Amino acid sequence: IKIRPADPDFRAEQNAALNAALQEDYEILGRRMARRGIDIETVTELVSRFGVAVPSWGTGTGGTRFARFPGGGEPANVFDKIADCAVINSLTGATPAISPHFPWDEVADFAELRQYAATLGLGFDAVNSNTFQDHPSHGDHPLSYKFGSLSHTDPAVRAQAIRHNIRCIEAGEQLGSKALTIWIGDGSNFPGQSHFGRSFDRYIDSVKQIATALPPDWSVFLEHKIYEPAFYSTVIQDWGSSLLAAQEVGPQASCLVDLGHHAPNVNIEMIVSRLIHAGKLAGFHFNDSKYGDDDLDAGAIDPFRLFLVFNELVDVEAGSGFAKAPAYMIDQSHNVTDPIESLISSAIEIQRAYAQALLVDRAALVGFQDTNDPMMANQELKRAFTTDVAPILAMARAREGAAIEPLAAYRASGYRQACIARRPVRTAGGGGIV
Ligand code: LRH
Ligand code: MN
Numbered sequence: 001i002k003i004r005p006a007d008p009d010f011r012a013e014q015n016a017a018l019n020a021a022l023q024e025d026y027e028i029l030g031r032r033m034a035r036r037g038i039d040i041e042t043v044t045e046l047v048s049r050f051g052v053a054v055p056s057w058g059t060g061t062g063g064t065r066f067a068r069f070p071g072g073g074e075p076a077n078v079f080d081k082i083a084d085c086a087v088i089n090s091l092t093g094a095t096p097a098i099s100p101h102f103p104w105d106e107v108a109d110f111a112e113l114r115q116y117a118a119t120l121g122l123g124f125d126a127v128n129s130n131t132f133q134d135h136p137s138h139g140d141h142p143l144s145y146k147f148g149s150l151s152h153t154d155p156a157v158r159a160q161a162i163r164h165n166i167r168c169i170e171a172g173e174q175l176g177s178k179a180l181t182i183w184i185g186d187g188s189n190f191p192g193q194s195h196f197g198r199s200f201d202r203y204i205d206s207v208k209q210i211a212t213a214l215p216p217d218w219s220v221f222l223e224h225k226i227y228e229p230a231f232y233s234t235v236i237q238d239w240g241s242s243l244l245a246a247q248e249v250g251p252q253a254s255c256l257v258d259l260g261h262h263a264p265n266v267n268i269e270m271i272v273s274r275l276i277h278a279g280k281l282a283g284f285h286f287n288d289s290k291y292g293d294d295d296l297d298a299g300a301i302d303p304f305r306l307f308l309v310f311n312e313l314v315d316v317e318a319g320s321g322f323a324k325a326p327a328y329m330i331d332q333s334h335n336v337t338d339p340i341e342s343l344i345s346s347a348i349e350i351q352r353a354y355a356q357a358l359l360v361d362r363a364a365l366v367g368f369q370d371t372n373d374p375m376m377a378n379q380e381l382k383r384a385f386t387t388d389v390a391p392i393l394a395m396a397r398a399r400e401g402a403a404i405e406p407l408a409a410y411r412a413s414g415y416r417q418a419c420i421a422r423r424p425v426r427t428a429g430g431g432g433i434v
């Protein structure tokens with residue numbers, strides 16, 4: 001399939017009619033910002049450097065436990081997924097890496113995969129292990145994860161799950177990744193079903209064994225989630241459990257925050273701050289939600305919360321800085337939209353939240369905080385959040401040769417139609433291709 005959006009001439013053609021208006025909007029915004037003492041060029045430069053990784057599993061249509069409605073032209077294999085990721089990055093200029101999931105993205109030759117991605121200008125971010133479902137077609141997984149994986153009562157199941165994670169590290173090394181993300185579904189559905197303390201101990205022991213296989217410059221990200229598939233208790237249910245585990249595992253372990261993995265109304269930005277305090281913030285799985293792990297597009301429901309998360313991150317960036325930059329990844333499930341469009345939109349929303357957070361006058365905010373002026377402190381954040389930074393994002397894209405209007409350019413490219421014509425209809429499978 002011809003990846004038309006990856007062609008710089010196609011993008012230049014698309015941008016031609018939009019350049020003049022963008023220039024005008026950018027200049028006006030620049031003047032408004034200058035009045036507040038902010039240099040628009042500094043912000044645009046930082047926005048251009050910002051990148052967020054795309055989840056390989058997000059390129060296919062997701063599904064719920066009730067049904068999956070296949071989209072047209074879905075990727076049939078990981079090479080197709082990479083082609084779709086190249087479309088997203090070409091148009092947004094903001095998604096230079098892919099986060100793969102194993103065994104969904106298993107291939108015989110990882111060097112070939114890395115090479116293919118590189119020819120499209122893409123690299124690999126954290127590799128994800130999967131011990132939340134069985135893999136009967138993969139010979140090294142004879143035992144079932146029905147009652148858990150890394151925390152299973154049976155040492156043989158734990159050993160199998162540990163081996164799988166180590167294989168993920170090996171695959172990641174060949175792909176140029178630097179981190180392994182572990183999310184387990186382990187937990188219980190009934191009070192009394194499992195022993196909270198002993199299952200947590202078993203999990204920590206297993207992750208310690210995995211950590212011994214990490215190359216020195218690698219990290220292991222522990223991802224917590226309040227519930228699902230376990231509906232009564234989950235072993236790594238919250239950031240507290242995640243932090244305790246990361247502290248016990250050691251310096252290479254840290255805590256990954258998936259925005260959808262908390263109880264409604266939980267103050268996620270404050271969790272972020274606490275993990276930063278502990279030096280254990282690994283990074284993010286961005287998405288949005290209203291009820292639970294809805295995996296909706298980033299910024300679709302509560303863009304203010306996304307902004308508040310970035311406000312915490314920019315606060316550190318503007319101050320002491322991060323010893324290790326947090327990993328930014330998207331993790332979404334697309335049920336009713338074209339996954340490529342959702343990922344394009346999400347990448348832009350995440351970048352928007354970052355740009356807005358860069359507009360906060362940090363010195364003024366600290367002043368309002370220290371003099372106990374809640375009204376003006378809140379106004380400072382609101383002023384940044386309500387500034388329309390769209391011209392900054394568009395200018396960053398235009399200068400990188402990406403698309404000024406990525407969604408419009410995507411639709412004009414006919415890429416999805418080309419995929420529908422060439423790729424087989426996929427009826428089975430959820431997030432991954434199993
Ligand atoms: C679990 C999760 C985790 C998985 C992905 C498919 O809900 O967020 O990150 O790897 O979804
Ligand atoms: Mn996740």
Ligand code: MN
Pocket residue numbers: 225258260261293295331
């Ligand atoms: Mn999730």
